[in-house]
Amino acid sequence: MSEVLILLLSTALVNNVVLVKFLGLCPFLGVSRKLDAAIGMGLATTFVLTLASAASWMLEQWLLEPFGLGYLRIVSFILVIAAAVQFVELAMRKFSPELHQVLGIYLPLITTNCAVLGVALLNVQQGSDFLHALLYGLGSAAGFTLVMAMFAGVRERLELAAVPASFSGAPIALITAGLLSLAFMGFSGLRLD
Amino acid sequence: MLIAVTSLTLIATCLGLILGIAARRFHVEPPELVSELEAMLPGSQCGQCGFPGCNGAAEALADGLAPVTLCPPGGPALALALADKLGVQVELGAMGEREPTIAAVREDICIGCTKCFKECPTDAIHGAMKQMHSVMKEACTGCGKCAEICPTEAVTLVPVAATLGNWRWREPAFA
Structure with a gap:
């Protein structure tokens, strides 16, 4: 149990996918203007990332590795991720129209979120087993959601702050992202045992 | 080589099948x-x-x-x-007092740039590069997008003849 907790904490905070590994920066800067949109994007990504890490693990173990097809890894992972996103969207529209209303426009965007592909590839690199791959995906997604919500909250306040004209808009957002990333470096001193 | 092609084809076919079945199963009728x-x-x-x-x-x-x-x-x-x-x-x-209009091309100043029919949402304008363009009356909705984009103002909106569908009383004119 404690191992599971350590894995989740370390992927969500110490090796945060956005602020430490610098993956998935496009939605991080693009969909962080409003808090509720950011949380919606985070939840949709959590769903897809966990599903995609499981699916890509199965693909790697049962197809790519036995047949020595390592060079097809990226293209086949992208195929699986795109199909997973599409499937999730179809199922969501049928079974939970409310959730589809909230997440609808963000779901297709996740196909091109490099954090999803990145986590799947890192899983292969680390040679994790199925449970670890799943937890790694879940932890990374939780970290992504956390950072999205934090950054959106900061940016909502920045809208009201007196920012010098040359820094307003994108520049101050990038500086804020940099400061957040510095703050997350502090977690590397966290003792998880 | 063969196994790579086969496996990718197999993955794509399976995923396509799953998505196709899902699209049928999870189909939602719009209201x-x-x-x-x-x-x-x-x-x-x-x-x-x-x-x-x-x-x-x-x-x-x-x-x-x-x-x-x-x-x-x-x-x-x-x-x-x-x-x-x-x-x-x-x-x-x-x-507003907007008469029903359709687009018309003025042949003498049309330069055949093809911009207007790329813009047309109903494909009502046809022609080719450096050839004069013309408008199919039945398809034109008079949205005016072609008139906006035309570099030589050769496309203009002209009123159409009144029919039973579009005729209505004029507003009373003040003397």
Whole structure:
């Protein structure tokens, strides 16, 4: 149990996918203007990332590795991720129209979120087993959601702050992202045992 | 090589099959009113109402978020039909005194740049590079996108002859 907790904490905070590994920066800067949109994007990504890490693990173990097809890894992972996103969207529209209303426009965007592909590839690199791959995906997604919500909250306040004209808009957002990333470096001193 | 091609084909086929079955199984019928309203709209997806295409406009109309006078190409005739369908009062004054028009190409200044028919949402203009373009009257909704983009102002909107569908009383003129 404690191992599971350590894995989740370390992927969500110490090796945060956005602020430490610098993956998935496009939605991080693009969909962080409003808090509720950011949380919606985070939840949709959590769903897809966990599903995609499981699916890509199965693909790697049962197809790519036995047949020595390592060079097809990226293209086949992208195929699986795109199909997973599409499937999730179809199922969501049928079974939970409310959730589809909230997440609808963000779901297709996740196909091109490099954090999803990145986590799947890192899983292969680390040679994790199925449970670890799943937890790694879940932890990374939780970290992504956390950072999205934090950054959106900061940016909502920045809208009201007196920012010098040359820094307003994108520049101050990038500086804020940099400061957040510095703050997350502090977690590397966290003792998880 | 063979195994790579086969496995990728196999993955893609399986995923395609799963998605195809899922699309059938999870199919959601759009509300009946929305599809009926969408069928009444011109269907040219010109976006002049401010909604993303006629489907978006039909959804907004069904939810009561948009006035029935939202569609400039449809004109007063469509506004009246929509108001009748939705059972609401219509204020045609909001549409202005806009005569039904269609696009026409002035042959002497058309340079054959093809810009207008790339813009046309109903494919009502045809022609080729450096050839004169012409407008098919039946397909033109008079949305005016071609007139905006024409570099030589060769496309103009001209009033169409009155028919039973589009004729209405003129506003009283003040002497």
